[in-house]
Amino acid sequence: MSTAARIDFLKGHGTENDFVIVPDPDGLLELTPAAVARICDRRAGIGGDGVLRVVRSAAHPEARAMADEADWFMDYRNGDGSIAEMCGNGVRVFARYLLHAGLVEAGDLTLATRAGLRRVHLDKTGDVTVAMGRAELPDEGVVVTLDGRSWPARNVNMGNPHAVAFVDDLGHAGTLYEAPPFSPAAVYPEGVNIEFVVDRGPRHVAMRVHERGSGETRSCGTGACAVAVATARRDGADPARSGTPVTYTVDVLGGSLSITELPDGTVEMTGPAVIVADGTFDPDWLDSALA
Numbered sequence: 001m002s003t004a005a006r007i008d009f010l011k012g013h014g015t016e017n018d019f020v021i022v023p024d025p026d027g028l029l030e031l032t033p034a035a036v037a038r039i040c041d042r043r044a045g046i047g048g049d050g051v052l053r054v055v056r057s058a059a060h061p062e063a064r065a066m067a068d069e070a071d072w073f074m075d076y077r078n079g080d081g082s083i084a085e086m087c088g089n090g091v092r093v094f095a096r097y098l099l100h101a102g103l104v105e106a107g108d109l110t111l112a113t114r115a116g117l118r119r120v121h122l123d124k125t126g127d128v129t130v131a132m133g134r135a136e137l138p139d140e141g142v143v144v145t146l147d148g149r150s151w152p153a154r155n156v157n158m159g160n161p162h163a164v165a166f167v168d169d170l171g172h173a174g175t176l177y178e179a180p181p182f183s184p185a186a187v188y189p190e191g192v193n194i195e196f197v198v199d200r201g202p203r204h205v206a207m208r209v210h211e212r213g214s215g216e217t218r219s220c221g222t223g224a225c226a227v228a229v230a231t232a233r234r235d236g237a238d239p240a241r242s243g244t245p246v247t248y249t250v251d252v253l254g255g256s257l258s259i260t261e262l263p264d265g266t267v268e269m270t271g272p273a274v275i276v277a278d279g280t281f282d283p284d285w286l287d288s289a290l291a
Helices: 033-040 088-100 221-234 283-290
Strands: 008-014 017-023 050-056 072-078 107-113 116-122 127-134 142-146 149-157 161-166 193-201 204-211 246-252 255-261 266-272 274-280
Touching (some): 008 088, 017 033, 088 116, 088 127, 142 161, 149 221, 204 221
Parallel strands (some): 017 050, 072 107
Antiparallel strands (some): 008 274, 050 072, 116 127, 193 204, 246 255
16 A cells, blocks of 8 residues: 555653554554564664554444444554464553643543454553453463473463563573573463573562563563462462452563562553654655555
8 A cells, every 4th residue: 555644653661661552543554574574673664562553443344343331443463464363561561652742631441452452541641450361271281392491381371472481590591682492382382481480489479471473571461460370379379269359560671560460360450651743654665564
């Protein structure tokens, strides 16, 4: 398609998990996987861990059924152009953009994602809290092997798949340039986000993550939620049984997130979201990217 019309973008991040935001309220822009990968390229493009395309739910075929409850749909793409079900840091940045653009007011709102509806509490400044849904804990786990070491990894699904491995040292995760090998591969036929976790103190852990389709990122919101739930179970805490919420601080490379699991199973994530810049794509460059 021709991009003779002006097409704007913004950059934002949540605990340094950064995104290119593309407003497309009427759903007219066709972003191919190659175009997304080029936009996210940190040397030849804008640079980011992914793209947040902002579309009205009524204008997107995957979100029309949610339009009565959520005006806006987060069309999230990984940095390699692949489509993802969910991105926790992305939801916070997406909500912050809507406030920044005057499309919503501060307070409570509901957003549509490929993983379903997400309830958000948005302050005028500061942190954003997202109700991330319930964690699923399938019985099937995997073993992650890296540089001659192996660890069992807990299977946690937060709308997207995670494998949580507890290690003695975050350095054991290596460079995370490539996806760490795991077995059996059949547990995650479409790939998985892998978190390496160490203890920092009571209800306080730190993690590194290789995100499926993006490589190592500075933060992963759904990953932090998966880590908090896996750690709680390791520690013998289950709010559904005790009736008491449990909160963990999860340090990521880009900051810290507060994760609370409620007795009804809902996992809430609280953390910052920042819009840092805006601009306009060069039409010729974007035309070549979309071609």
